[in-house]
Amino acid sequence: MDLRTAAAYRPTKPELAVFVSGVTSMGLEILAVRIIAPQFGSHIYTVGGILTVVLAALSLGYWQGGKRARGATNREMSWLLLATALYVAIVIYASDLLLIQTSTLALPPRYAALPSAIILFGPPTYLLGFISPYAAELSQKAGVGEASGHVYALGTIGSILGSAATTFVLIPAMSIDTIGVLFGGLLVGTAIVLTLPSISRKPLLASVTIVLLLVAATGAGPITYDHRGDVVYQTQTAYQELEIIDDGDTRIMYLDGARHSAIDLEAPDRHVFEYTRYFHLPMLMTEDVDDVDRVLFIGGGGYVGPQDFEDHYDATVDVVEIDPGVTTAAEDYFGLEESETMTAHTNDGRQFLQNTDETYDVIILDAYKQDQVPFHLTTVEFMDLVSDRLTDDGVFYANVIAAPNGPASEFYHAQQRTMDQAFPDTYSFRTSESNDIQNIQIVATNHETGFSEAELAERNDARNLSVDLSEAVGNYMPASDDSDAPILRDDRGEVDSLLDPMLGQRYVIEETEDGSGSSEPPSPSQSVGGEPPIAATQQTESRPPLVVTPFGR
Known part of the structure; x- marks a missing residue:
């Protein structure tokens, strides 16, 4: 023709x-x-x-x-x-x-x-x-x-x-x-x-x-009650559904129905979720807090964590967030202001590390696609890249959602064993006393450190950080036998099968009491897909409340 x-x-x-x-x-x-x-x-x-x-x-x-x-x-x-x-x-x-x-x-x-x-x-x-x-x-x-x-x-x-x-x-x-x-x-x-x-x-x-x-x-959709609170903003970005919801004094960013960042509007220095205090653990493992000049967050969400670091440490903070719509929402609803010490980069975290010549003293991985880390940010090839972009005495922090033990811990053990291949020492910290699925924090050092729990406790007492990490240090998890766990590689997509035992189980986030703490986001950040996560709230006099939600639903 x-x-x-x-x-x-x-x-x-x-x-x-x-x-x-x-x-x-x-x-x-x-x-x-x-x-x-x-x-x-x-x-x-x-x-x-x-x-x-x-x-x-x-x-x-x-x-x-x-x-x-x-x-x-x-x-x-x-x-x-x-x-x-x-x-x-x-x-x-x-x-x-x-x-x-x-x-x-x-x-x-x-x-x-x-x-x-x-x-x-x-x-x-x-x-x-x-x-x-x-x-x-x-x-x-x-x-x-x-x-x-x-x-x-x-x-x-x-x-x-x-x-x-x-x-x-x-x-x-x-x-x-x-x-x-x-x-x-x-x-x-x-x-x-x-x-x-x-x-x-x-x-x-x-x-x-x-x-x-x-x-x-x-x-004229059917009238339904949104148990999460008042919808302040809602949009479809190129990557996901984004919602900003006010639940009383707490403002929450939802990405595809999962909570990713939160602030207390009345007490902006409060960590809404207990585990976000743990983001400061790398500052116990550096030689000197004053030597931390450059920090990289992979995953921005509401940018509350990066802003907290900018406020409390004399460091330049770079943030890599793949979704520009998320960054815009953080500017409009979470107080983000870029400056000489705070820079947002619209990019995939791994691509950013591949293309940058910068080295960082601390790298924090808080990138999630709903409630799981994107596969390419879990593999040994990615961990080697992170190690190359850290200073010789740099510290890497990874936020992992899994159970501490049992079948639902398979991904955690695989992730720690994978990190062990790239870093001399790794340390794990649970964020809840329960054995339910929770945020487990894995911290890796780019040089041999061999910290004991007692040494970390001494450093916490000696260093005047913006948050008390005594409870976090007390939740240190001794090294377990993960020799049977697979090493995650780019050419072996095992993450979905490792997450399979967690599907449908309850995912617990402990919440701080009103008016305590510093400022920080709840869980996941980077976006690229769970039932709207607040399924129940429990509270006792002796413990802070729990946010309980089915994992992956």
């Missing part, structure tokens, strides 16, 4: 239907991850489950459509597109309610997202599967092979466009509901074109009604 022929080409109505069905089916598949991940996590089981449901629904649609294709008409295809658009309106309106309801089903955690994926995205994808065999039947091509090949090519081109446009253009610029309305409107518009030049009253009324339902669904 020469350029002149291509320019003069006008697709037939069946070809247009196939192309639009490809755009919409792949666009809905991308949206499915963004809709379902905040409730169930973005681990491999959620993403793989969505792909399985979409492919199964399409296959069933192809099969049923092929059986019914003889005698197919453009009008029948228009009704299929209208029915799909109607279901998109249902997804926009009821997705939050359906996600909450399906999350209560008694299923193994790895399969927890399947019911939501089936209910929300199975029917529309199944209906779109009818379009290709119908279009092949209506094709003007001479042979069956040419007709089917032409249809599949157009559908695939549409899928490529739908995937690219949704990923790189629509999600960064629009809300999920708005994108849903856009896809619904595209389906309705295509359905109308299929019935032209004369459209009868019934499909016209149906088209108008569905358009009204699509528009109404964006602002």
